[in-house]
Amino acid sequence: MPDTTQPVSELVWFKSSYSGGNTTECVETAVTRSGVLVRDSKLPKRAHIMLSAGAWSSFLAVICGSA
Template identity: 40%
Template sequence: MSTAESAHLAWFKSSYSGAEGGECLEAAATPGTTHIRDSKAPTRAQLAFASARWAAFVRFVAQG
C-alpha cells in the first residue's frame, strides 16, 4: 500500500501514548491486514501484517 493510499486509513495509537506524539506506533486495520507505522514519520515506510499474525504477536507480548 502506498503512503498516499494509507493516508485514508483510520490510524490510531494507544491512549498511553499521550498527546505529544513521541515514541509511538500507530495502527490501522483493513480487512485481513493490520498496518503499523511510526507516529513521528507517518509518510515513511510502514509494515503490514495478516491480522491473525498481528493478533498472535500481541497475545505473545501481553504474556510477558
Template identity: 50%
Template sequence: MANSEHTVPDSSAFTGWFKSSYSGGSQGECLEVAQGHVGVPVRDSKAVSGPALVFSAGGWSAFVGAVKAGQLGG
C-alpha cells in the same frame, strides 16, 4: 529483517490510523495501527508518510498477546 512483500513505502496510502491509549509521554516511541484493511498496517507515529509494516491479522494478534503476557524480552 522486514520482507518487502510486507512493507509499504508510504503509509499515508492507508486510512484509519490510531494510536493506543497507552501511548503517551514525551518519549516519542509510539506506533499507530490502521483499522479496516485486510492486513494490519503499523507505522511510527512520527513518520506519517514513512513506511508501514503490514501484518496478517493472526500475526498481529499473536504479537499483541505476547506483549501483554510479558513473553518478549527487552
C-alpha cells in the same frame, strides 16, 4: 499481501491509549480487511509494515502476556 481496497492516506490511523499525549516514541496502527498496518507516528509519510490478522493477534498475545 497488499490491500488494494483503500489508499494508505485514507486509512484511520490511531495510537494506543497507553502511549500518552506527549510521548515521542509511538507507533500508529490502522486496520484493513487483510490485517493491520503499523507505522512510526513521527514519520507518517514513510513506509509502514503490514501484518496479517493472525500475526497481529499473535503479537498482541505475546505483549499482553497471554501467549
